[in-house]
Structures are given as C-alpha cells and as structure tokens.
Amino acid sequence: MYIQPPVRQQFVHEFEHLRVVVDQQNRTAELWRRSHRYARGLGRDVALTDIRAPIFAVGTEQDHVAPWRSAYKVHLLTDTTVTFVLTAGGHNAGIVSEPGHPRRWYRVATQASDERYVDPDTWLQRAERREGSWWPEWVAWLASHSGDPIEPPPLGAAAAGYAPLADAPGSYVLQP
Numbered sequence: 792m793y794i795q796p797p798v799r800q801q802f803v804h805e806f807e808h809l810r811v812v813v814d815q816q817n818r819t820a821e822l823w824r825r826s827h828r829y830a831r832g833l834g835r836d837v838a839l840t841d842i843r844a845p846i847f848a849v850g851t852e853q854d855h856v857a858p859w860r861s862a863y864k865v866h867l868l869t870d871t872t873v874t875f876v877l878t879a880g881g882h883n884a885g886i887v888s889e890p891g892h893p894r895r896w897y898r899v900a901t902q903a904s905d906e907r908y909v910d911p912d913t914w915l916q917r918a919e920r921r922e923g924s925w926w927p928e929w930v931a932w933l934a935s936h937s938g939d940p941i942e943p944p945p946l947g948a949a950a951a952g953y954a955p956l957a958d959a960p961g962s963y964v965l966q967p
Contacts, residue, residue, distance in 0.1 A: 839865075845872045847932050849925065851885025852877060863911045866902060874901040874932055877918065878925045890924040897925035 846869060850859030859877055866873050878885040878897040888895045898918035902909065909917070921928075946955035956962070 839868045840870045847874045849876045853881040856882045860911045
C-alpha cells in the first residue's frame with residue numbers, strides 16, 4: 792500500500808535548481824533546492840510565499856553543493872510551517888542514509904508559520920541531536936500530512952491496449 796493523491800490534485804513544478812511538489816488535497820508540499828525567490832510555472836510567476844502547504848526540507852552538514860545554512864533560508868522565503876532536518880554526511884551520504892546505517896544522526900525542528908524566525912546557529916543549538924536515519928522522521932511527517940492509504944492504481948492501460956510489461960520495479964533491474 793502507498794499513499795497517492797488523485798493526479799488532478801497533485802502538481803509538480805520543476806524550475807532551475809527547484810522542484811516543488813504540491814498536493815492540494817492533503818495540503819502538503821515538498822521543496823527541493825532553492826536558487827531563485829521567484830520561478831516561472833504554469834504560465835505565471837510563482838513566489839515561494841504563495842505556498843501555504845507545510846514544507847519538509849532537508850540539509851546535510853557537509854553538503855558542498857547546497858550548504859545547509861543556504862537550504863535553511865527556506866524559512867525566510869516562505870510563509871508556511873517548515874520542518875527542517877539537518878542530517879549527518881554530505882551531499883549524497885546525508886540523503887541516502889537508510890535506517891540501520893552506522894554513524895548517522897540528524898536534528899529536526901518545526902517552525903510554525905506564525906513563529907518568529909530563528910537563525911541557523913540558534914536552530915543548531917536548540918535542535919536536539921537524534922541517532923539514526925532521518926528517513927523515519929520523514930515517513931512520520933508524511934503520514935501526519937496524508938490521507939488514508941489506498942491501493943495502487945493498476946499497471947498499464949488495458950483499455951488503450953497497453954498491458955503491463957512486468958511487476959515493479961521492472962525487468963531491467965534484473966539484467967546484468
């Protein structure tokens with residue numbers, strides 16, 4: 792089982808260095824990397840302050856591509872509740888940090904839209920270090936912002952003459 796909102800109510804906006812997934816049914820958003828305050832999408836300007844859905848943002852301690860203090864600026868660029876996670880590791884290892892991986896930790900704190908801004912250094916002092924992967928934190932956040940699980944849609948499109956080729960994840964993963 793997985794959680795999937797109806798396609799008509801989920802929008803993915805992709806911009807240079809920015810990916811925003813907005814699920815209007817569940818009023819959630821995921822924001823990935825920000826480089827511009829305004830972006831062009833759906834034929835009109837989109838400001839991050841227009842996003843009212845809660846945001847779950849992740850930064851990594853040793854990220855050389857998107858330093859965590861830069862990623863933390865999402866708090867300054869939005870007017871919504873932001874849950875910010877700072878995880879151990881760098882650009883790749885900090886994100887791909889599955890549960891059970893040794894020597895991993897993270898910090899997390901949520902700032903409501905009506906709370907005063909907290910600078911990154913103060914946030915770092917206040918956010919308690921937690922051992923392990925940040926992934927379970929994300930799963931819990933998603934569950935708290937999602938509807939009930941539903942059955943996945945059928946594979947293929949039989950009515951259009953497209954039978955499923957194979958069960959997920961596909962036969963290509965079995966090829967040498």
